[in-house]
Amino acid sequence: MxxxxxxxxxxxxxxxxxxxxxxxxxxxxxxxxxxxxxxxxxxxxxxxxxxxxxxxxxxxxxxxxxxxxxxxxxxxxxxxxxxxxxxxxxxxxxxxxxxxxxxxxxxxxxxxxxxxxxxxxxxxxxxxxxxxxxxxxxxxxxxxxxxxxxxxxxxxxxxxxxxxxxxxxxxxxxxxxxxxxxxxxxxxxxxxxxxxxxxxxxxxxxxxxxxxxxxxxxxxxxxxxxxxxxxxxxxxxxxxxxxxxxxxxxxxxxxxxxRIGFGLVAREALDSRRAMALARLAAKDVVRYEQQGCYSPQMIFVERGGGVAPGEFARYLAHELAALAHRHPRRTLSSGEGASVAAWRGAQEMRATGDAAVLLGAPEDPFSVVHLDAATPLAPTGLNRTLALVSVDSLDEVPALVAPHRAFLQTAAIAAAPAALFRLAESLASVGVSRLAAFGAMASPEPxxxxxxxxxxxxxxxxxxxxxxxxxxxxxxxxxxx
Amino acid sequence: MTQAEIIEELLAFLDLPEADEVAFEAMALRVFAYQFRNNAPYRRFATQRGRTPLTVRRWRDIPAVPIDAFKTLTLSCCPPDEAERVFMTSGTTQGVRGRSHHPTLAVWERSMLPTFRRRVMRGRERIRMGILFPDESELPNSSLAHYLALARRECGAPGSRVFIGPDGLDLDGLLADLARAEAEGEPYALLGASYAFVPLLDALAERGLTVRLPEGSLVFDTGGFKGQSRELGPDEFYDALSAAFGVPRSACLNMYGMTELSSQFYDDGNETSPPVKSGPHWVRSRVVDPLTGADLPEGERGVLVHHDLAHFNCVSAILTEDAGQIVPGGFRLFGRVDGADSRGCSVAVAEFLAAARG
The missing domain is CATH 3.40.605.10 (Aldehyde Dehydrogenase; Chain A, domain 1)
Incomplete structure (x- = not known):
């Protein structure tokens, strides 16, 4: 019909x-x-x-x-x-x-x-x-x-x-x-x-x-x-x-x-009680529309020094992405999309031969998370549930890491205490971010x-x-x- | 196994008239063991994949390195400063070029020459060559410049010469050389980068000239257009070459090679596109699903992986960015596998890089 x-x-x-x-x-x-x-x-x-x-x-x-x-x-x-x-x-x-x-x-x-x-x-x-x-x-x-x-x-x-x-x-x-x-x-x-x-x-x-x-x-x-x-x-x-x-x-x-979306997770959000729930919300943002939305996250910056280390949080995220794949299976990728994911995975795999990166998710899994243990500038991933998680000593480093890509900035999700939220909002606004969202709501802009x-x-x-x-x-x- | 030993073994293997699956596998596993031991980044890569000389039993399981890795990692078994020659890619991503280190060019040349004789010279001892690519002295890190220099030295008849110098194409010199071949009836080989033929075709068309090269002549192109000239479809390109130089499309040969290999693939003419390509017995190719790396059934399109045992000092198994299909007698090549743009409104890598370049 x-x-x-x-x-x-x-x-x-x-x-x-x-x-x-x-x-x-x-x-x-x-x-x-x-x-x-x-x-x-x-x-x-x-x-x-x-x-x-x-x-x-x-x-x-x-x-x-x-x-x-x-x-x-x-x-x-x-x-x-x-x-x-x-x-x-x-x-x-x-x-x-x-x-x-x-x-x-x-x-x-x-x-x-x-x-x-x-x-x-x-x-x-x-x-x-x-x-x-x-x-x-x-x-x-x-x-x-x-x-x-x-x-x-x-x-x-x-x-x-x-x-x-x-x-x-x-x-x-x-x-x-x-x-x-x-x-x-x-x-x-x-x-x-x-x-x-x-x-x-x-x-x-x-x-x-x-x-x-x-x-x-x-x-x-x-x-x-x-x-x-x-x-x-x-x-x-x-x-x-x-x-x-x-x-x-x-x-x-x-x-x-x-546009390219990203996230910021402050150390205060990373105690053992909150981190799992936060990972679930972030995974939801990744899965919703397969990172095709202008507000979809491709990179998450995570502050060191919390109860849960960034590397551990990356594992939580991989776990949540694996769990979400049951309820929201990823569709079959086109050959071009497959090539994008493969190229990104390949590059992360080579990075992981050094000490500063860990790639989570097997090639046949419908998601990949790479944990980069050094401050890394904002960059797109392969989309379709491929996410980079970057460790930083302080979230105050993030505005400089995203600033070169001002023309592509729009939504940033943030998990931080009110004082940090407003401090970071100031510096993110000055580099071109136009919306600060809660994790889990990146894909749902307000009326x-x-x-x-x-x-x-x-x-x-x-x-x-x-x-x-x-x-x-x-x-x-x-x-x-x- | 020392470097001298692996070189000696490989030279003997290259000298064999043929190698069946069993012989190839045995040699491939020895080369893998050598590279695993001596190439630290490759060892980490393979270990990460759970593929070590202890677990790998088939050549198809030897982990293939994405070709992009040659840009960011030094994949060499010998200390890089001990290399006799370093070949570098011409294409750069953000100013980074892929590199292949060669402690000796003996294996590279023993791979190149006999195959060139068999697939291009085809029983002929020498042929007069016109070369549309800068000389090796100008581009010492170009594997193609070395390839063409070797071809000219070993297989070129007297008078063979390079027509691209520091000032670009010597069009008048080339036209005179072609006219001479036409007049004297001496077969001629015009060899060069694919993109170098495009301005030549344009110049001939502009002057209303065509050349009728004598029978037995050939046109040889390699490498594609790489943004250096306008892009022509394969049929358009070979029709134009055939019409401009008076050689049939079956005498238009294309070589498929890359800096990250030590051997080359050839077709037997481009009468139809894309033709079947194949390499010598020390290279085998697979077509895989790029995501999982798993072999695809014969006839299905995927991404090409080449295992080139002659590339012993770097990594022999390379995951290319070329789309291909395994067919009887070799493979067909379908050009580059391009990543997809976002289907929505998020930024994908290509657009991001384009913006970063300005």
Whole structure:
């Protein structure tokens, strides 16, 4: 059976050419048809979304949009809803993540898009979210109003299930006419979500399209890139650079590149009572999305001098990763992924011929942990449950070890006492870390978080101000003027 | 077993006309024992894997070192400063080059020459050579420069010469040499790095020239493009060579070798791509699952492991980064195994290194 992806208001399925792509994981296959629009269709769709956004979405109160998103989230949180069942069935096959990971991940993301959390998103970026509905008094005097772009294009990437919803929801909250480009590695959730929104509030559904094109030269891409007012894009630096080169200079470009996450464990967290639990949480962060997330840890710095030595903590971690592999088996790796893991393992094995490294996990195990007993700068691992644990005398050494890679920093997990947390947060902030998380929660950013340190909503809007003087001058032209 | 003894044994083994599985295995285990005793980093590596001369009974169980390790470790049985020659890789990762130490070049040369005669010269005593690679005096640490110097000295007819000097390719000199061969009907061998042929092909095309080398001529390339020229697909490359020099693709030979080995692999022409490659009787190749290191069944694609007994002073068993497939008569080579980018939004090694290089 073929699943049709996307959401194309104003277009008939029969008029669209569909590219069928097969996915295989866990011994099952899925065929998904991705919409492959002609340039004319792409332009017409952009016009449809733009015009409807102007005529309808822009005139709605934010509260109505919040209600529609809340309704769509509620349906997808309901494990008996047919779409939720389909998501739980298909996403493991398409992305390769195990069922439990998909189920837990979906719930954890969707919880973030319920009404109370959406209000938090709004409050986080706007002192007075009412400015999205009309002019509101500004603190400096005068009035101010925030408007989202008429046409916001999202270019999604990667296979993390439902990751696209973060930016999709943010765009809708600022009343942007929205076109989202599906990631080939997860081409389903955004379309389902858009379909639900359209079902709940058909008017919003007309202001929202979910499309696809093959990255590169095809006709559709140029049309979408030319039509958009703002482009929010995800991907590696090479992809982003290629995309930026094709976008008119007057178009706002908001890139989110790949990131590397890491962790810090202070000696006070390493007594025999706490260390095991901490290792379990860190292992969970590693296993969740197989280190494919921008927030996923690839290296953990561990302070010497605690009750449990770093080398011992590495063993705990290996033990927890072995245990987690039963509940969350690692999918079969592609040959390229296998090569990455093998190359990383090979390098660690050679390191381990010296005294300063111990490699844990056999080649046939679905995880590897290397313990490096000398301060080592931040570096990526082979992903797919390969983790480096680095001993340091003091966590205060860590900012310098990660600083050279500022452009790739985002999330750091930390286990330390409050004084150390705030001291380290200062120095990590100064080298470019934009989020300090608890172990076990690296993959679950909080509602309203600042993705890559940016404003999720505020970055999308344009402010229009009425100067205090203009308001005063208007008084001079009032019919009641004396 | 002393160094002199292992060298003597190996030279005798190389001189044999053939070696069956049993003979190869016996020699391989002796070489492993020698390397295990004298090469400390390799001993630690093998011990870590639980593979020691006491536990290893089959040549296939001799632990293979990832080729990258030659960059970070000194894998030499003799003290490195006692080496007669150190060959280094041209490619560098963050400025580090892989090194292979040779206390003597006697074994290396005894491996290279007879195989070159059999697979390239094919019964001919000498042939006039044009070489598209810098001379050995310019690149003393290049195993390919030494290889080509030896080929020219032992198998080159008078007038054979190197056409790449400090100022690059001597195009006019080469064209004159090719024209002379064409006019006199003397078979000619054009040998060089794969990437060196690309600008030559471009120059010929630009001038609207083609050469019709006499029958019996051959074109010999090695090493791939390595980012030194634009990349051509194998069919595009051999079609272009064949058209430009007037030799059939069956007379376009490719040698597959590496600094981290002392022997080379050859095909019998590139009529179809990829051709079957094979080496002499003192080398055996396996195709493994890169993750587990386990042998894959014949015909399945995996990563190539080479056991080259002639590489006695370093490590004989090398886990390459080349994709291959075992087939009757040898193996097929499918280019480099590239690591995958992240499927999500985390940074993988390649992008990280690219950024570090700026």
């Amino acid at each position: 073929t699943t049709f992806a996307g959401h194309l208001p104003g277009l008939d399925r029969e008029d669209v050419s569909w590219r069928r792509v097969s996915y295989e994981s866990w011994g099952e296959t899925a065929e998904i048809a991705l919409p492959d629009l002609t340039e004319a269709q792409a332009r017409a769709l952009c016009r449809h979304v733009r015009e409807n956004a102007r005529a309808r979405l822009k005139r709605m109160d934010v509260a109505r949009i919040v209600a529609a998103i809340d309704g769509a989230s509620e349906r997808l949180l309901d494990r008996t809803h047919p779409l939720r069942r389909e998501a739980e069935r298909m996403l493991p096959v398409v992305t390769g993540y195990d069922r439990e990971t998909v189920r837990l991940g979906l719930t954890s993301y969707l919880k973030t898009f319920q009404r109370p959390q959406l209000l938090r998103f709004l409050a986080e970026d706007f002192a007075d979210p009412g400015m999205l509905d009309g002019f509101r008094p500004a603190r400096k005097g005068g009035f101010v109003r925030a408007s989202g772009p008429d046409l916001l294009l999202h270019v999604w990437a990667g296979n993390v299930p439902a990751l696209s919803l973060w930016s999709l929801v943010c765009g809708l909250l600022v009343k942007a006419g929205t076109v989202g480009k599906l990631a080939s590695a997860e081409p389903l959730t955004a379309g389902w979500f858009a379909g639900l929104v359209a079902e709940i509030d058909p008017e919003i559904g007309e202001c929202l399209a979910i499309v696809w094109w093959k990255g590169g030269e095809e006709a559709g891409e140029a049309a979408f890139l030319a039509e958009a007012d703002t482009v929010m894009a995800y991907g590696g630096n090479a992809t982003l650079a290629a995309l930026r080169a094709k976008i008119p200079v007057t178009t706002r470009f908001l890139p989110h590149g790949h 309203g978080w600042h993705h890559d340190g940016r404003f999720s909503l505020l970055d999308l809007v344009t402010m229009t101000e009425i100067d205090q003087a203009a308001e005063a001058a208007a008084e001079g032209f009032a019919p009641y003027v004396d």
